[in-house]
Amino acid sequence: MSALLSRMSRRHAREAPPTAALGIVLIAMGVVAPSFFSAGNLRDLALNNVAVMIVALGMTLVVLTGEIDISVGSQFAVCSVAAGMLAKAGVPIMLVPVFVLALGVLMGALNGLLIGMLGLPSIIVTLAMMVAWRDTLRWTTDGAWIQDLPANFQWFGMSPEAAQLMIMAVGVALATSGAWALRHLALGRRVYAVGADAEAARLAGIDPRMVKFGVFATTGMLVSIGAMLNAVRFSTVPSNAGIGFELQAVAAVVVGGTAITGGRGTILGTVIGVALLGAIGTALTYVGIGPFWVKAIQGLIILAALGGDALFTRLARRAHLPARAVVAH
Amino acid sequence: MNIAEEPVVLRVTNVTKSYAGVTALANASFDLRAGEVHALVGENGAGKSTLIKILTAAVEYDGGEIALNGAALPRLTPRQARTLGIAAIYQQPALFDQLTVAENIALGTENAGPLSRINWRQRRERAVELLARVGAHIDPDSDVCDLGMAQQQLVEIARALGANARILILDEPTASLSKDDADNLLRVVRELRADGVAMIYISHRLEELFHIANRVTVLRDGCTIATLDMCDVSRNQLIRLMVGRELTSVFPKRVVPLGAPVLELQHVGCRASGVSDVSFSVRAGEIVGLSGLVGAGRTELARIIFGLTPADEGQIAVNGAKVRILSPTSAIAHGIAYVPEDRRRHGVVLQMSVTENISLAALRELARNGSLDVNREHDIAVEYSRRLGVRTASLRSLVATLSGGNQQKVALGRWLVTKPKLLVLDEPTQGIDVGAKSEIHSLMMDLAEQGMAILMISSELPEILGMSDRIVVMHDGTVADVLDRSEATQERLLARALQRETREFTSFFAAANER
Numbered sequence: 001m002s003a004l005l006s007r008m009s010r011r012h013a014r015e016a017p018p019t020a021a022l023g024i025v026l027i028a029m030g031v032v033a034p035s036f037f038s039a040g041n042l043r044d045l046a047l048n049n050v051a052v053m054i055v056a057l058g059m060t061l062v063v064l065t066g067e068i069d070i071s072v073g074s075q076f077a078v079c080s081v082a083a084g085m086l087a088k089a090g091v092p093i094m095l096v097p098v099f100v101l102a103l104g105v106l107m108g109a110l111n112g113l114l115i116g117m118l119g120l121p122s123i124i125v126t127l128a129m130m131v132a133w134r135d136t137l138r139w140t141t142d143g144a145w146i147q148d149l150p151a152n153f154q155w156f157g158m159s160p161e162a163a164q165l166m167i168m169a170v171g172v173a174l175a176t177s178g179a180w181a182l183r184h185l186a187l188g189r190r191v192y193a194v195g196a197d198a199e200a201a202r203l204a205g206i207d208p209r210m211v212k213f214g215v216f217a218t219t220g221m222l223v224s225i226g227a228m229l230n231a232v233r234f235s236t237v238p239s240n241a242g243i244g245f246e247l248q249a250v251a252a253v254v255v256g257g258t259a260i261t262g263g264r265g266t267i268l269g270t271v272i273g274v275a276l277l278g279a280i281g282t283a284l285t286y287v288g289i290g291p292f293w294v295k296a297i298q299g300l301i302i303l304a305a306l307g308g309d310a311l312f313t314r315l316a317r318r319a320h321l322p323a324r325a326v327v328a329h
Numbered sequence: 330m331n332i333a334e335e336p337v338v339l340r341v342t343n344v345t346k347s348y349a350g351v352t353a354l355a356n357a358s359f360d361l362r363a364g365e366v367h368a369l370v371g372e373n374g375a376g377k378s379t380l381i382k383i384l385t386a387a388v389e390y391d392g393g394e395i396a397l398n399g400a401a402l403p404r405l406t407p408r409q410a411r412t413l414g415i416a417a418i419y420q421q422p423a424l425f426d427q428l429t430v431a432e433n434i435a436l437g438t439e440n441a442g443p444l445s446r447i448n449w450r451q452r453r454e455r456a457v458e459l460l461a462r463v464g465a466h467i468d469p470d471s472d473v474c475d476l477g478m479a480q481q482q483l484v485e486i487a488r489a490l491g492a493n494a495r496i497l498i499l500d501e502p503t504a505s506l507s508k509d510d511a512d513n514l515l516r517v518v519r520e521l522r523a524d525g526v527a528m529i530y531i532s533h534r535l536e537e538l539f540h541i542a543n544r545v546t547v548l549r550d551g552c553t554i555a556t557l558d559m560c561d562v563s564r565n566q567l568i569r570l571m572v573g574r575e576l577t578s579v580f581p582k583r584v585v586p587l588g589a590p591v592l593e594l595q596h597v598g599c600r601a602s603g604v605s606d607v608s609f610s611v612r613a614g615e616i617v618g619l620s621g622l623v624g625a626g627r628t629e630l631a632r633i634i635f636g637l638t639p640a641d642e643g644q645i646a647v648n649g650a651k652v653r654i655l656s657p658t659s660a661i662a663h664g665i666a667y668v669p670e671d672r673r674r675h676g677v678v679l680q681m682s683v684t685e686n687i688s689l690a691a692l693r694e695l696a697r698n699g700s701l702d703v704n705r706e707h708d709i710a711v712e713y714s715r716r717l718g719v720r721t722a723s724l725r726s727l728v729a730t731l732s733g734g735n736q737q738k739v740a741l742g743r744w745l746v747t748k749p750k751l752l753v754l755d756e757p758t759q760g761i762d763v764g765a766k767s768e769i770h771s772l773m774m775d776l777a778e779q780g781m782a783i784l785m786i787s788s789e790l791p792e793i794l795g796m797s798d799r800i801v802v803m804h805d806g807t808v809a810d811v812l813d814r815s816e817a818t819q820e821r822l823l824a825r826a827l828q829r830e831t832r833e834f835t836s837f838f839a840a841a842n843e844r
Binding site (some may be wrong): 184185186187189190194196197199200201202203204205206207264265309 | 505661667669676677701768
C-alpha cells in the first residue's frame with residue numbers, strides 16, 4: 001500500500017502543488033462561504049470553465065512539445081462568430097458544428113504548417129495569427145454582435161438542462177480521452193519525446209515536424225469545439241469572444257504542472273489547473289474582492305507556478321544521485 | 330637563436346583533469362620558452378584540447394601546477410587568463426559575425442567602463458595598426474561575416490596581440506585553410522616568434538610542424554610522453570610515440586563466418602556535409618571499423634547512411650537492393666539503426682524513463698491501431714535491460730539518473746528492439762568506464778555472431794584494431810584506405826589518416842625551400 005502510494009506520489013509529483021492549492025481554496029470557502037458549494041454555483045462554475053478547459057487541453061499538447069499557441073483566443077472568436085453566422089444563414093443547427101470544426105482544424109493546421117513544417121518560432125507565428133484573425137473578424141463584423149439567431153441556436157434547440165448536461169459531458173469525455181491518448185497511444189509518447197528532446201526523437205525515427213503539425217491542428221479542433229459549446233449558451237454571439245483565452249489556457253497548463261520547456265506534464269494537471277484558477281476567480285468574488293484583482297492574483301499564481309517549477313527542478317538536479325547498482329528486475 | 334637559453338614563460342607540471350570520472354589528463358607536463366613555437370601532438374582524445382582549455386581557464390584542472398614566468402598561478406577565470414597574456418586561436422574563429430573587424434578587435438582589447446565614450450577614430454587606427462602587424466590587408470570597417478576563414482583567423486590573432494598576448498595557442502589553425510592562406514599564416518607565426526611571442530601549436534599536419542616548430546611535446550592518453558627538439562625527431566618516430574601503446578585491454582574478438590553484403594556504398598557523397606566518393610560494404614556478421622581524425626567525415630557518413638543528411642551522389646544498396654534513404658524513418662524501415670555520438674545529448678531522451686527510451690524506436694510495432702500495448706512494452710524493457718545488463722534502480726527511473734555506460738546500453742537496447750540488419754555505432758564506448766566498455770564489446774560480438782552487420786566509428790585505435798574485421802580509414806570526407814584486420818597496425822592507421830596532408834605539405838615545403 002505504501003509502495004503504491006509512493007509510486008503514485010512520484011508519478012504525480014508535478015500535479016501535487018495545484019491539487020493542494022485547490023484543496024486549500026475549497027476548504028477555505030467551506031469555512032468562509034459555504035454557499036460556494038450550492039449546486040447552482042458549482043454548475044455555473046463548471047459551465048463557465050468548460051470552454052477554457054477544452055482549449056487548455058489543446059494547449060497542453062502544444063506546450064508538451066515545447067511550443068506555445070497564443071492565437072487560441074482569436075481562433076475561438078472566429079469559430080464562435082462563424083457558428084452564429086452559419087446558423088443565421090440557415091444552415092441546419094446540427095450541421096453548424098461540422099463546419100465550425102473544419103474551420104478550427106484549418107486554422108490550427110495553418111499554425112502547424114508554419115511552425116512544424118517551416119520551423120518558424122511558435123510565439124511569433126501565433127502572435128501574428130492572433131492579431132490577424134482578430135482583425136479579420138473586426139473587419140468582417142464591424143464589431144457588431146451576431147444577433148437575431150434562429151431560436152434553435154441556443155442550447156441546440158434542446159432544453160437548457162439537457163444541453164448543459166451534454167456540454168459538461170463533452171468536456172469530461174474530451175479530458176478523459178485526451179488523458180488516455182497521451183498515456184496509451186504511440187502518438188502521445190511521440191509528443192513527450194519531441195518535447196523532451198526533439199533531436200533525440202528525430203534520431204529515434206520520430207518526425208518532430210509531423211508531431212508539431214499534429215498538435216497545432218488538434219488544438220485548432222479543440223478550440224472550435226470549445227467555441228461551439230460556449231456559443232450555444234447564449235442567444236447572441238459577441239464578436240469579442242475568447243479575449244484573453246490564450247492567457248487563461250497557458251496559465252491553466254503551467255499551473256497544472258506542465259513544464260513550459262516541454263516534455264513533462266499531464267492532462268490531469270491541466271484540468272486541476274483550470275479548476276484552481278476558476279475556483280479562485282469565483283472565490284475572490286464571493287469574499288468581496290473586486291474583479292480587477294482577480295486577474296492580478298491569477299497572474300501571481302502563474303508566477304508562483306513557474307518559480308516553484310524552477311526551484312523544484314534545481315533541487316531535483318542537486319539530488320541526482322547515481323543510480324543504485326540494482327539490476328533491473 | 331638557441332631556444333634552450335631562453336627563459337621559460339609557462340611551465341605545466343603534472344596537471345590532471347577528469348570529467349565525471351573519465352580521465353582526460355592523467356599527467357601532463359611541458360614548458361614553453363619565450364620566442365619558441367612549441368608543437369603539441371597526439372591522437373584524438375590524447376588530451377590536447379583539455380590542456381588548452383585548462384591554459385585558457387575555460388575549465389578548471391584537478392591537480393598539478395601551472396606557473397607563468399616562474400610564479401605559480403592560482404585558479405583563473407577566462408578573463409584573468411587573457412589579462413595575463415594567454416590567448417587561443419581555434420580552427421573555427423570565435424568572432425562576432427555581425428560586428429565590424431575594428432569592433433571585434435576593440436572587444437578583446439579595449440578596457441573601458443560601460444558608460445565611457447567610444448573613441449571611434451582611435452579604435453579604427455588601433456585596428457589598422459594591429460592588422461598591419463599580422464600582415465593582413467583587411468578593411469577594419471568590413472563586417473566579419475564577409476571575411477573568409479583565413480582573414481578571420483588573422484583578425485583573431487590581431488585581437489590577441491592587441492590584448493598583449495605573450496603566449497598564443499594555435500589549435501589546428503591551418504586545418505581549414507587553402508595552401509596560400511596556410512602559407513601566409515605560417516609566415517605570420519614566424520614573425521611573431523621573432524618578436525618574442527611564445528606559441529603552442531597544435532596540428533595534425535606533421536610536415537608543417539617540422540618547418541615551424543622548435544620543439545614538440547607528445548601527449549598520449551592524457552600523459553606527456555616526451556618533449557623533443559624538432560630537429561632530433563623523424564616523422565615516423567613521432568607517429569610511433571603518438572600511438573606507441575600496447576593493446577592493454579583484451580577484446581572479445583571471435584571469427585564469425587561472413588554472410589552476404591548488408592550495406593553497399595558506391596561513390597556515395599553529400600555536398601552539404603563534405604563527404605564524397607565513399608565506396609565500401611559491410612557484410613552480415615562483419616564489424617567494419619571507421620577510423621580517421623576528428624573532422625574526417627566519419628560522423629557525417631553515418632548521418633548519410635541513417636538519412637539525416639541524405640546522400641546526393643552515388644548509390645546505396647541494402648541487402649543487395651538499391652535504396653534511397655531520405656529520412657531516419659526510411660532508414661529504420663530498411664533495417665538500419667544508428668546510435669549517435671554524444672549519447673547524453675541525443676542518443677537517449679534523458680527526461681524519459683528507461684522503459685520509454687527502450688520502446689521509443691519501436692512504437693509502431695508496439696502499437697495496435699495506435700494504442701500502445703503497455704504490457705508488451707514492459708516485457709520488452711525487462712528483456713532488453715536484462716540482456717544488456719542495464720543497472721538501474723527501476724525501469725521507471727529517468728535515464729538521466731543512470732551512469733554513462735548504462736545510458737549507452739539503453740541507447741543500444743532501443744535499437745536492438747527493432748531487430749536491425751545494420752547497426753551503426755558512433756563512438757560507442759567514448760567516455761564510459763572500463764567495465765561497461767567491455768560489456769558493450771562482448772555484446773557487439775554476440776550481435777555479429779547472430780548475423781548483424783556492424784559499422785563502428787571510433788577514435789580509439791586499439792578499439793578499432795581489436796574489434797574490426799576490416800577498417801575503413803577516412804580522410805577529408807572520403808575513403809583514404811581500406812585495410813584488412815591482418816594488415817592493420819596503429820602506426821599504419823595513423824599514417825593513413827595523416828597521409829594526404831603530408832603529401833601536400835611535402836611538395837609545398839619542398840618548393841618553398843628551393844626558393
